[in-house]
Amino acid sequence: MAAAMELQDQGVSPSLIRLWSRRMTLAGEELDLGLLDDLYNQAEDIDESVAKSGRCSPCFQYHQVCESDLSDVELPEEAVAPRKLRGEVHLCLDGAMVRDVPARYTVPAPLEHEFLAVGVWLDPRIAPGFRYRVRPVQEQDQCNGLMKSSHFFGGRALTLQSIGRGYARRVTFQPDTDHLNDNANFFWTDSWPLGFAFELVVTAVGDKFTLLDANHIPAGTLEILENMASQEEMSHVVLPGGSVEKTVKLRILCKVEWFDGRNAEVAPVSGVAMVVKPRGESAASVSRVTKVSIGAQKRGYILTPGVNDKCRRVTVRGRAIGDIPTQYTVTGLDAYEMPVIGTYVDPRILPGFHYRVRPAGSKRHLFDGRPLKLASIGAGYGKRLTFAPDENALNTPTNYFWSDSYPDGLGFEPRAVMVGMKFEIFTGGQNIGEATVFRTDLPQVEVKQEVVRDEEGRATAVKHILVDVTCHVRLRTETREHAEDMRVSGTAVAERGPGQPCAVLRRVQDIGLDSQLNVLFLARQAELVFLPL
Incomplete structure (x- = not known):
């Protein structure tokens, strides 16, 4: 005292x-x-004019942050994760806590899943190679406590490329595809007095995963439709080799397709994603997602990125089609292929239509990959499937096999549009050109099959098949003619009437053109239809 x-x-x-x-x-x-x-x-x-003079001057010479530098730094826990306490409106940050310039900042507290960057303070969990959405921090509305701000770069999540050094640190993100030489996706951390909030994003709409059960057996596939909540980082570790590993909590809405024959469903999915950026790589990627829960009852799954066709399983039952009560599991078929195995022949496979056939798990198609017309399907245990013979082997046909000839099963891909087909192009009843197909590399997918009966009770089978082909298109106008090679997508309508040995392609509707002409037709609300010649 x-x-x-x-x-x-x-x-x-x-x-x-x-x-x-x-x-x-x-x-x-x-x-x-x-x-x-x-x-x-x-x-x-x-006087603030003296204390802050030159504070926002840009630093044009910067250096990238190396993982080796990060691995040598051991930061106290409170420096790595400054947390917002209940009811706290502002945070006090000290650069000395991250072994930098001992500058202190008082800024509005960000959301729980966001990281701060202001002046010389940069949250150590912000690492190059990961994707972030960035917004300028705003003062909270005194009435409702909400922060009103917009994100940079149109709200997109971009990959962080580098973090500069010095007082004014330049933060550079990946450039846009049309601005590779003049990248405008950057800013300096001291260019906004309240700082910036970084939100980590590791998954995006359209990402696909393979669903594994507790025994690591593929059980289905999953496609992300929507991110239901912000993705919250749970841990950040710099491994001895220089790699950076993050664990992130996910809540997403997905389309789930099961391999055991269950109907596809749209359900909320939650889990913990492991995201790794190896040393020397430019971008991080999701290695797996653990502790996955689908809906409220299905738990204990694991997600691996990508869809492996060899892992896809389809379980078929003969009783479901009124045949011998057998059950088979076919592995390695694509989603658009119809299964044939043992006594089971998919009921969508009909004589008169064209198919490409591939043994399950193989990359090579039968009949040299040619789409052939299915002539007949035999009866009995081993059903003989006979295709149209080759022109030089009409008396000794070899284009056939039995449904149980391949123990692993086969996949049938329907084909409605083939190379060499010619079409007339109509819009509003007017003929405006022609199209010739010269490439059909992409698969054709059957989306609907229906049986239409006439007044006499005779049945006509109608198939709607999605096609995506490449055509040589010639469009005619009153003054000139325009020719262009372009991709054409649409829905082919093929039907086989009573007594007809072969199905007939009636039209290709819902046309989409991979050309600027498509914008012109959409603006005029003109619907294109391709009619075969």
Whole structure:
């Protein structure tokens, strides 16, 4: 007490005396920021025009952050993860806590899943190679406590390429595809006085995964339709080799397709994603998703990125089609292929239509990959499937096999449009050109099959098949003619009437053109139809 009185007589600030009197207890407690505020009251009286002069000057020379530098830094937990307490509106950040320039900032508290970057303070969990959505931090609305702000780069999540050094740090993201040489996706961390909030994004709409059960056996596929909630980082680890590993909590809405014959469903999915950026790589990727729950009851699954066709399983039952009550599981078929195995022949496979046939698990098609017309389907246990013979082997046909000839099964892909077909192009009843097909590389997918009966009760089988082919298109106008090679997509309508040995392609509707002409037709609300010649 006497020492305190002596210091007070010497003109020492009372705030310093209180801070020194607690120096033995600060090691085990959180730093009292109120004391520091008292110590820096005099600094707030300094003219801001002098104190902040040159603060926002850009730094044109910068260096990338190396993983080796990150691996050598051991930061205290409170520096790595400054958390917003309940009811807290602002955060006080000190650059000395991350072993940088000891500058202090008081900024509005971000959301729980966001990381801050302001001035020299940059949250160590912000690492190059990961994707982030960035927004400028705004003061909260005093009425409703909401922060009103818009994200940079049109709200897109971009891959962080580099973080510069120095006081004004340049943060550079991946450039747009049409601005590779003049990248405008960057900013400096001191260009906004309240700082910036980074939101980690590891999955996007359209990403596909393979669903594994508890025994690591493929059980289905999954496609992301929507991110239901912000993705929250749970841990950030720099491995000894220099790789960076993050675990992120996910809540997404997905389309789930099961291999055991269950109907596809749209369900909420939650889990923990493991995201790794190897040393020397430019971007991080999801290695797996664990602790996956589908809906409210299905739990214990694992997701691996991508869809492996060899893992896809289809279970078929003969009883479902009124045949011998057998059950088979076919592995390795694509989603658009119809299964044939043992006594089972998919009921969508009909004589008169064209098919390409591939053994399950193989990359090579039968009959040299040619689409052939299915002539007949035999009866019995091993059903003989006979295709149209080759022109040079009409008396000795070899284009046939039995349904049980391949123990692993086969896949039938329907074909409605073939190379060499010619079409007339109509819109509003007017003929405006012609199209010739010269490439049919992409699969053709049957989306609907129906049986239409006439007044006499005779049945006509009608198939709707999605096609995506490449054509040589010639469009005619009153003054000139335009020719162009382009991709054409649409729905082919093929039907086989009673007594007809072969199905007939009636039209290709719902046309889409991979050309600027498609915009012109859409603007005029003109519907194109391709009619075969």
